[in-house]
Amino acid sequence: MAHETFLKEIGGKSVVEQIVDNITNAIINGELKPGDKIPTENELCASMGVGRNSVREAIKILGAYGVINIKRAEGTFVTQDYDSKMLFPVLYGIILQKDSANQIVELRKIIDVGILQLVIEKLDSESLYKVEQAMKDLETKITTFNVKAKDIFEADIAFHMVLVDITQNALLEGICFYVDQITRTSRMKAIEKFLTEDATEQFLLMHKEMLRVLKEKNKNEINKVVENHYQYWEKVNS
Template sequence: MAKETFLKEIGGKSVVEQIVDNITNAIINGELKPGDKIPTENELCMSMGVGRNSVREAIKILVAYGVLTIKRAEGTFVQQDYDSKMLYPVLYGIILQKDSANQIVELRKIIDVGILQLAIDKLDLESLHIAEQAMKELEKKITAENIAAKDIFEADIAFHMALVEITQNALLKGICFYVDQITKKSRMKATEKFIDEKATERFLLMHKDMLRVLKEQNRDQINEVVEKHYQYWEQVKL
């Protein structure tokens, strides 16, 4: 691969970062396609004018991010399928922002609006039944005699994931999984707040509204329902 197309000067970045950028840009631009074998270490060193250690480090980073995969005795290839590890840099970047708490809430709102829009398009009787069962389980946990925030939280996650499954979108599923992981502490606090303030019926109604909008295919109410859904969470610091 020609040096002028594969190595671009990027000021202020380390050699390893430049190599990572060059390889990912080659994938984005179509110079490297999913399933393609990338040049060998020696070829990359020669085409970029960089050292072997830098190339190895860059490849390790891209493998860790799920962009490349190493096949022993064959070489290093561009990943052919979606890998949830690809989301790591994006989500870590959000977490490290100074205003990460608000940004994560905003991100989740946008995601939920998109999920409901897409779920309406792909809804069928089987997936609706699964979502309804998840709702029944959530209601069971909320109305239990010995109510527990952890049980409600887990049922809440299961309900939202049931909605995500309807979309049949692996990328959305991966994003939601990691957002759930990094917001577990704050969402647990929000759940405890509902319990302490004896507002569990309101908590349940918010979820029933999401399911109702889905069943009625009422796109006009999606934004309103999602906005109400996060009122308590917004009051809790991450």
Template structure:
């Protein structure tokens, strides 16, 4: 295979970082497309004037990010389709920042506004039925004789993921799934606060409102509903 035009001279950043940047930029610019085989280690080494170890390290990083996939005896290829690992560097960056909890809530609010808008556009009878079932399961967990905060959290998460699934957008599903993982501790605290404040009906109303705006295609109320939905979560992260 001929060496691709995206290979550029190393300079500025570390050798490994530059190799990662070159491959990434080639994908962004369309010089490498999903499913394309990238140049061999030897071609990369020769064209960039770098060592084999640096090339291997860069490929390992891109594989870990879900950008490349290695097929033994065939070569290394650009991944086809979305991989949730692609989100890790961005989300780790958010987690490690000061005041990350508030930033994550802000991120989730913005995402939820988009989810509800898109869900309205793509809502089908079957997906509406699944959302209503998820709402019923959440109600059942809250009405159980023995309060199980973890079970309520799981039902809450399942409800939100059903709404995300309505959008038919794998990228959104990946982002929301990962945000759910990294915010479990604070969301459990929020659920506990709802229970201690005897505000479970309010908790359910917030979820019913989300489902209602989708079902009734009430776009004008989306921002208001999302803002109210996260009031308790904001209180426990302050």
């Protein structure tokens, strides 16, 4: 392979960032494929005209994000399987955005619409039973005397993760896990709002509506159901 083909200068960025971008772009473009050995330090230094320290720093960053795998005595290889660490830079970018709270709500809506579409396509009797059990667990928690917001939150996450599991999509699973982590505080506030306003029945109804759409395999109602599902969360972020 002619490694020089993807090692191009990218203006306006540090040397380390250029190296990171060049290697990731090569993977995206298919010039480097999963399992491929990347150029050696000497090759990277020579082809880009950069120092060894910059190359080593870039390799550390790519390794930390799970993009490459360093094997002692063998070399450095493009990771062959999905690694949840690959989502870190994306999620950090979202968190650091101005007005990130509202953007995260919008992101989660889009994700949920896609999840429900996939679930409808893959739903069978066994997976439907799992969703119904998760719904029963959520209802049990909500109707418990003096229930805590934390308990409802955990049952809510469990319900949604059952849906994610049905999609059999590791990337979606990773994204949803980290979105749940970074939205914990605002979603807890939304659930506390339900409790304060004695509106837990409404909270439960929104989940039942989601289950109904799945059972009926009604893709036309997905957007409406998701919009209703996040109305309280939007209020606490406004």
